[in-house]
Amino acid sequence: MVVCHCQAVNDARIAAEVASGDVVDADTLAQRCGAGSRCGGCMPALEALLEQMGVGGTSGSVTTTTFAA
Numbered sequence: 001m002v003v004c005h006c007q008a009v010n011d012a013r014i015a016a017e018v019a020s021g022d023v024v025d026a027d028t029l030a031q032r033c034g035a036g037s038r039c040g041g042c043m044p045a046l047e048a049l050l051e052q053m054g055v056g057g058t059s060g061s062v063t064t065t066t067f068a069a
């Protein structure tokens with residue numbers, strides 16, 4: 001499913017970037033694949049997806065949430 005239409009980034013690409021361990025928030029995701037770096041219309045969906053994957057949202061506005069096993 002395409003999440004960021006401006007940059008043609010889908011959820012599989014986002015999952016791969018998160019799995020790399022280098023994505024700590026929406027800003028670092030944008031730096032790695034461009035998602036959310038243009039119109040910003042996908043930011044709510046991006047942040048929700050990152051939260052589902054255990055990664056914080058936009059720096060400074062959402063903190064990283066880690067769930068204990």
Ligand code: FES
Nearest residue numbers: 004006038039042
């Ligand atoms: S839809 Fe993602 S930046 Fe425009």
